[in-house]
Amino acid sequence: MNMNRALYFRRRLANYVFVSMSLAMALFGLVWLAFILGALLKNGIAALSPSLFTEATPPPGSAGGLSNAIFGSAVMSLGAVLLGTPIGLFAGTYLAEYARFGKLAFVVRFVNDTLLSAPSIVTGLFIYELVVTRMGHFSAIAGALSLTVIVIPVVVRTTENMLLLVPSGLREAASALGAPRSMVIKLVTWKAARAGIITGVLLAVARISGETAPLLFTALNNQFMSTDITHPMASLPVVIFQYALSPYEDWHTLAWGGALLVTATVLTLSIIARLLEGKKRT
Amino acid sequence: MSEPSALTVRVETARKAGAGDFRFRLLTLLAALAVLAIFSGVVLSLVIGAMPAFKAFGLGFITTEAWSPTRERFGALAPIYGTLVTSLIAMLIAVPVGIGIAIFLTDLCPRPLRRPIGTAIELLAGIPSIIYGIWGLFVFAPWFQLHVQEPVVEAVGNIPVLSTLFGGATFGIGTLTAALILSIMILPFISAVTRDVLETVPSALKEASYALGSTSWEVMWKVCLPFCQTGVAGGAMLALGRALGETMAVTFVIGNAHRISPSLFAPGTSISATIANEFSEATSELYTSSLIELGFLLFVITFIVLACAQLMLRQMEKGKGKVT
Numbered sequence: 001m002n003m004n005r006a007l008y009f010r011r012r013l014a015n016y017v018f019v020s021m022s023l024a025m026a027l028f029g030l031v032w033l034a035f036i037l038g039a040l041l042k043n044g045i046a047a048l049s050p051s052l053f054t055e056a057t058p059p060p061g062s063a064g065g066l067s068n069a070i071f072g073s074a075v076m077s078l079g080a081v082l083l084g085t086p087i088g089l090f091a092g093t094y095l096a097e098y099a100r101f102g103k104l105a106f107v108v109r110f111v112n113d114t115l116l117s118a119p120s121i122v123t124g125l126f127i128y129e130l131v132v133t134r135m136g137h138f139s140a141i142a143g144a145l146s147l148t149v150i151v152i153p154v155v156v157r158t159t160e161n162m163l164l165l166v167p168s169g170l171r172e173a174a175s176a177l178g179a180p181r182s183m184v185i186k187l188v189t190w191k192a193a194r195a196g197i198i199t200g201v202l203l204a205v206a207r208i209s210g211e212t213a214p215l216l217f218t219a220l221n222n223q224f225m226s227t228d229i230t231h232p233m234a235s236l237p238v239v240i241f242q243y244a245l246s247p248y249e250d251w252h253t254l255a256w257g258g259a260l261l262v263t264a265t266v267l268t269l270s271i272i273a274r275l276l277e278g279k280k281r282t
Numbered sequence: 283m284s285e286p287s288a289l290t291v292r293v294e295t296a297r298k299a300g301a302g303d304f305r306f307r308l309l310t311l312l313a314a315l316a317v318l319a320i321f322s323g324v325v326l327s328l329v330i331g332a333m334p335a336f337k338a339f340g341l342g343f344i345t346t347e348a349w350s351p352t353r354e355r356f357g358a359l360a361p362i363y364g365t366l367v368t369s370l371i372a373m374l375i376a377v378p379v380g381i382g383i384a385i386f387l388t389d390l391c392p393r394p395l396r397r398p399i400g401t402a403i404e405l406l407a408g409i410p411s412i413i414y415g416i417w418g419l420f421v422f423a424p425w426f427q428l429h430v431q432e433p434v435v436e437a438v439g440n441i442p443v444l445s446t447l448f449g450g451a452t453f454g455i456g457t458l459t460a461a462l463i464l465s466i467m468i469l470p471f472i473s474a475v476t477r478d479v480l481e482t483v484p485s486a487l488k489e490a491s492y493a494l495g496s497t498s499w500e501v502m503w504k505v506c507l508p509f510c511q512t513g514v515a516g517g518a519m520l521a522l523g524r525a526l527g528e529t530m531a532v533t534f535v536i537g538n539a540h541r542i543s544p545s546l547f548a549p550g551t552s553i554s555a556t557i558a559n560e561f562s563e564a565t566s567e568l569y570t571s572s573l574i575e576l577g578f579l580l581f582v583i584t585f586i587v588l589a590c591a592q593l594m595l596r597q598m599e600k601g602k603g604k605v606t
Binding site: 011012014015017018019021022023024025026028029030032033035036039040043086087088089090091093094095097098099104105107108110111112113114115117118119120121122123125126128129130149152153156180181182183185186206209210211212213216217220237240241244245252255256259262263266267270274 | 306317387592
C-alpha cells in the first residue's frame with residue numbers, strides 16, 4: 001500500500017513536471033517572437049517617414065530613403081513570380097494529374113523537395129555561374145532568375161498538394177461528359193484548387209521578399225535608382241545587410257526601416273495565405 | 283467541297299481535342315523536367331566552378347584550416363567546423379523545445395488558444411532570416427554579452443574544461459550566439475512537423491492508454507512518440523538541413539573569423555557566412571573557385587541530410603496508410 005502511494009506520487013509528479021515543461025517551451029517560443037517583433041517595431045517605426053519611400057539610398061551622413069531598394073525588390077520579385085508560377089503550376093499538375101505514381105514523378109518530387117529546403121545561397125552561386133559570368137556583370141535579370149529558382153519548388157509543392165485534394169469524382173464526372181484530359185484539368189481541377197494554388201504563390205512571394213543570400217552576387221546593389229534590368233539593382237534585403245553592417249548611425253536607422261517594411265510585407269502575405277487556406281478547409 | 287457529314291465534324295473535333303491534349307501534357311512534362319534541369323544545373327555549375335580549387339588543393343581543401351586570400355591558400359576546415367558546430371548546438375536546443383511545443387499544442391493547450399498560439403509559432407518561421415540577422419546583431423548580441431557571457435566567464439573562472447569552452451574575451455557575437463539564433467529559427471519547423479505527425483496517432487490508441495490509467499506524460503512518452511518517431515526524426519532532419527544552409531542570420535552574428543577556437547564565445551565562421559561575406563570581393567579565379575567549392579560542399583552535406591529527412595517522412599506517410 002505504501003509503495004503504491006509512492007509510485008502514484010512519482011507518476012503524478014513526473015506528469016506535473018512534463019506538463020509545466022511543455023507549457024514553458026511554448027512560452028519560450030512566444031517570448032522570442034515578442035522580443036523580435038518588439039525590437040523591430042521600436043526601431044522600425046522610428047525610421048519610418050515619407051522620405052523612406054521617395055528618396056534613394058544616401059551616402060553616409062546625408063538624408064535619404066529606400067525608394068530604389070523598394071523598387072528593385074518589387075521588380076525582381078515580380079519577375080521571379082511571373083516566370084516561376086507557370087513552370088511550377090505545370091510541373092505540379094504533371095505530378096498530380098498525369099504521373100501520380102510514375103517513376104519520373106517520384107524523382108521529380110524528390111528533387112523538388114530537396115530544392116525546397118536547399119540553401120538559398122547555393123542558388124545564388126548557380127545563377128552567378130550561369131548568367132553573371134556569361135554577361136560579364138551583375139544584373140537585375142540574374143537577381144530575378146535566382147529568385148525564380150526559389151519560387152518554382154514552392155509552387156510545385158503546393159500545386160501538387162492542392163490538386164491531390166480535389167475529389168476524383170469531379171474528374172470522373174467531367175471525363176464522363178466527354179471532356180479531354182487537358183480540359184478536365186483546366187476547367188475543373190484547377191478551378192477547384194484555385195484558392196490553394198493562389199496560397200502557394202503568395203507563400204512563394206513571402207519567401208522571396210526576404211531572400212538576401214541569392215541576390216548578393218547576382219543583382220548586387222545599386223546606390224541609385226535604376227530601371228535598367230541588365231544592370232545591378234538595389235533590393236531591400238541587400239541594402240539592409242549592407243547598411244546594418246556599416247559603422248554609420250543613420251544607415252542603421254534606414255536598415256531598421258527596411259527591416260520593418262520587409263517583415264510587414266512577409267507577415268501580411270503569410271496571414272492572407274493562411275486565411276485563404278483556412279477558408280478552403282471549412 | 284460538299285457539306286462535311288456530322289461524323290467527320292465529330293472526328294475532326296476529337297482529333298483537335300486530342301492534339302490539344304497532347305500539347306498540354308507535353309507542356310506539363312517539360313515543366314516537370316525543368317525542375318530536374320535546375321537541380322542538375324546547380325550541381326553541374328558548382329562542380330565546374332569548383333574545378334580550379336579542386337585541382338589546386340585536392341582533398342586537402344577539407345582538412346586545411348588556413349584561409350589566406352593574399353597568399354592564395356584556402357582551406358575549408360574552419361567554415362565546415364563552424365557550420366557543423368552551430369547546427370549541432372541549434373539542434374540540441376530546438377529539438378526538445380520544438381517537440382515540447384508540439385505536444386503542448388496537440389494535447390495540453392486549451393482549445394480556444396490552440397490556433398492563435400500555433401499561428402504565432404509559425405510566424406517565427408515566416409520571419410526572413412535577414413531580420414533575425416539585424417535583430418541578432420543590434421539587440422540580441424549586446425544583451426547576450428551583458429547578461430550571459432560576462433557572468434558565465436566570471437563564474438567558470440578556472441574550472442578546467444568549462445573555462446576553455448566558455449572563456450576568452452566576450453564580444454556578444456560569436457559561434458554560440460549564431461547557434462542560439464539558429465535554434466530559434468528552426469524551432470517552428472520542428473514543432474510544425476511534430477504536430478502534423480502527432481495528429482496521425484489514432485485516438486483509439488491514446489484512449490486505450492488513458493483507460494489503463496496512464497497520465498498525460500505516459501500516454502505521450504510511451505504511446506504517441508514511439509508511434510510517430512520516424513516522422514519526428516524526419517522533421518528534425520529537415521530542420522537540420524535548414525540550419526546547415528542558413529546564411530544571413532549567421533553571417534551577421536558569427537563574427538567571420540577564419541579560425542577554429544575552442545571557446546564557443548569566440549568569433550568563428552560558417553560555410554554560408556564565408557560565401558556571403560567574401561564572394562563579391564573575391565578577385566582572383568582561385569579565390570572565387572574556392573568559395574564555389576565551399577558552396578558545393580554545403581550542397582552535398584544538406585542534400586544528404588534532406589534526402590534522409592524525406593525518406594523518413596515518406597515512410598511515415600506509408601505507415602499512416604497502413605494503420606487507418
